[in-house]
Amino acid sequence: MVCLAGDAGAFDLQAHRGGRGLAPENTLPAFENALAIGVTTLEADLAMTRDGVLVLSHDPRLNPALTRGADGRWLTTSPAIFSLSMDELEAFDVGRLDPESAYGRQWAGQKASDGARIPPRAALFELARDRRSPGGAPIRFNIETKVAPRAEVPTADAVTFAQAVVTAVRRAGMTDRVTVQSFDWSTLLEVHRLAPGTATACLTIESANMNTLSPGTDGASPWHAGLKLADFGNSLPRLARASGCSTWSPFWRNVTEPVVAEAHGLGLRVVPWTLNEPADMERMIDLGVDGLITDYPDRARRVLAARGVSID
DSSP states (O other), X not given: OHHHHXXXXXXXXXXXXXXXXXXXXXXXXXXXXXXXXXXXXXXXXXXXXXXXXXXXXXXXXXXXXXXXXXXSOBOSSOOBGGGSOHHHXXXXXXXXXXXXXXXXXXXXXXXXXXXXXXXXXXXXXXXXXXXXXXXXXXXXXXXXXXXXXXXXXXXXXXXXXHHHHHHHHHHHTOXXXXXXXXXXXXXXXXXXXXXXXOEEEEEEOBSSSOBTTOXXXXXXXXXXXXXXXXGGTTOHHHHHHHTTOSEEEEBGGGOOHHHHHHHXXXXXXXXXXXXXXXXXXXXXXXXXXXXXXXXXXXXXXXXXXXXXXXXX
């Protein structure tokens, strides 16, 4: 099964949010740590400030569990990033988790990096511009547009987001090294319209807490830009391929051997998210996936080495 994955390209080890199990998420110290461990891809989330700057943040609001103000105190409010200018955003420290918060307890092993700020997207590209994976290939970037249908928190709309991403990637000369991923496929379709051939990854999840496959009244999931699963034989890989994605990234618990085989038959790479336990990583490798997205790239390196799987 590992050989099947390798036929479509080298195994892709992605540090989720830079490896938040080890260092403060979506910060330059986290990405530097992931590079030192040895990954192929840096996975990061994008938000946009009021003045149009793309920054690295998973949450559309400042998260009080990981954000301190200029006075050093944890935030008690959660302003939307889209309501702040870049200058205002730089006042906040995201280099440590609040140990009293549920989120802080979840990632208790994370090494703090006091003084870390929410970085602009450009800083990530510059950090890894000349860096290479253990196999010698240039480091890649998997950047996620945090857009949601009927979002409760103000954000840039899908078209504005896509335009900003395409412009930023082109200016940085990173088109060949970037994949744009999203749960909201409207962003991905717009990226393809603006920059045909850009690599995109379709994110999906089916769980009790979130299900991006549930159809609306028109028969299409609001996450899928009008595409209807029923029109593609209820095949999620076929739906992802129809959207123009070259990679399908499902929640790891939704991955089965038949859907991996079907996706490969359609020319899709399968890179599940987010696996943190070695036993689960081993199971996904046995199913023939093409990569892993993990908060613990150090654990994944050990698993891959034990299985004789090389990364590039």
